[in-house]
Amino acid sequence: MKTVIIQYNAGNIQSVLYALERLGETALVTDDANEIKTADKVIFPGVGEASTAMQYLKERKLDLLIKNLEQPVLGICLGMQLMCTHSTENNTPCLGIFEEQVKQFKPLDATIKVPQIGWNTISNLKSILFEGIPENSYAYFVHGYYAATGAHTIATTNYVEDYSSALQKNNFYGVQFHPEKSALIGEQLIKNFLAL
Amino acid sequence: MLTKRIIPCLDIKDGRTVKGVNFEQLRDAGDPIELAALYAQEGADELVFLDITATIEKRKTLSQLVNKIAHRINIPFTVGGGIKTEEDVSILLQNGADKISINSAAFLDPTIINRFAKNFGSQCVVLAIDTKLEADGNWYVYLNGGRQKTDSLTTEWAKKAVDLGAGEILLTSMNHDGTKQGFALDITATLSSQLAVPIIASGGGGTAAHFYDVFTTGKADAALAASIFHYKEVPIPDLKKYLHQKGVSIRI
Numbered sequence: 140m141k142t143v144i145i146q147y148n149a150g151n152i153q154s155v156l157y158a159l160e161r162l163g164e165t166a167l168v169t170d171d172a173n174e175i176k177t178a179d180k181v182i183f184p185g186v187g188e189a190s191t192a193m194q195y196l197k198e199r200k201l202d203l204l205i206k207n208l209e210q211p212v213l214g215i216c217l218g219m220q221l222m223c224t225h226s227t228e229n230n231t232p233c234l235g236i237f238e239e240q241v242k243q244f245k246p247l248d249a250t251i252k253v254p255q256i257g258w259n260t261i262s263n264l265k266s267i268l269f270e271g272i273p274e275n276s277y278a279y280f281v282h283g284y285y286a287a288t289g290a291h292t293i294a295t296t297n298y299v300e301d302y303s304s305a306l307q308k309n310n311f312y313g314v315q316f317h318p319e320k321s322a323l324i325g326e327q328l329i330k331n332f333l334a335l
Numbered sequence: 336m337l338t339k340r341i342i343p344c345l346d347i348k349d350g351r352t353v354k355g356v357n358f359e360q361l362r363d364a365g366d367p368i369e370l371a372a373l374y375a376q377e378g379a380d381e382l383v384f385l386d387i388t389a390t391i392e393k394r395k396t397l398s399q400l401v402n403k404i405a406h407r408i409n410i411p412f413t414v415g416g417g418i419k420t421e422e423d424v425s426i427l428l429q430n431g432a433d434k435i436s437i438n439s440a441a442f443l444d445p446t447i448i449n450r451f452a453k454n455f456g457s458q459c460v461v462l463a464i465d466t467k468l469e470a471d472g473n474w475y476v477y478l479n480g481g482r483q484k485t486d487s488l489t490t491e492w493a494k495k496a497v498d499l500g501a502g503e504i505l506l507t508s509m510n511h512d513g514t515k516q517g518f519a520l521d522i523t524a525t526l527s528s529q530l531a532v533p534i535i536a537s538g539g540g541g542t543a544a545h546f547y548d549v550f551t552t553g554k555a556d557a558a559l560a561a562s563i564f565h566y567k568e569v570p571i572p573d574l575k576k577y578l579h580q581k582g583v584s585i586r587i
Binding site for chain 1: 336337338340375380405407409410411428429430431433455456457458459502503528531532533554556557586
């Protein structure tokens, strides 16, 4: 099996590779169109800012390439947000795979910190991606923007309000949390994705 | 619900874990990779590695250690010690660190906070502050591992750092560090109330009750300790069970 991790100008890409290596898997980190197209599984990770990431993807025509992939694709954190239609982070049009909108957390009072950093529960799990993962498991999150809930929501988390901690549409999967840093639950999710 | 975080800290010198008491008298507390893997397995929410050698010639050794840690543990970790340039940060992140921690270098040149936040994102920039309550009733910023006093108030420096892009504050009370008599609840609560970023309390945790106090009265988002974990005085699973039973939001 050939797994590709898309290389672009966002952080945390190596961590995803190391997580796969911990599971005894290998992956190619690349921005080469042909390598991505011919992979069995594609992981689209990332921590960073939406507009600079989208600009980078567009310049290399990776935006169209990602949208048109037919094999299982897993977006992580910023990767998932970029798969949505639009992010209010610097008013950025995104890939438009998921119709859900990406907005910034608006804390109701000073006790709520933004970005959300830490472990929170994932609930209303409904996808093969969560096979063997119990309802209300803890996952590790680092983000100041979130995807609203919608037709493609396959997991929800509450911070300020309920939002999409995972999305799925056809072969496209996205998780807002970091499976590569979410202990055993995260490892199970990565295994589930690779087994699709 | 977002949980409070328990963070063991591993002070690293020449590739080994050591722990200073009141920033002096170092004791060897074992192999950092084994210890890190054990903590991850026991339910630690994050780890912090502070390289207290951090000389230029040792930096390569640190990045190799970070790489080994990243290949072994499945929870987030922060690395600090001697970080001054974008290249330092880039090397550590590429080797698998999730966040970097900066202290004296940021105080001496606050623009690095802004530059690091812009280049790598605020989420990976942890500003560490060593602070001490003086006889005048104010908390002051100390540099160079607590050896050098400044005239800056901790509240003012922390606010400036957050404005520049620091994503979290790691606050160590020198009055409390090594005493095992409890965390500095007042300054921790003050910073947590004033700042929009998470506060990691450090220094003085000696019992499970101290952690309860710092998460409630101290309003801390996370609490860090070293030797009580290294010497198994407060086992992490017991600590988390205790906090959960007391109604603190915690991952168990």
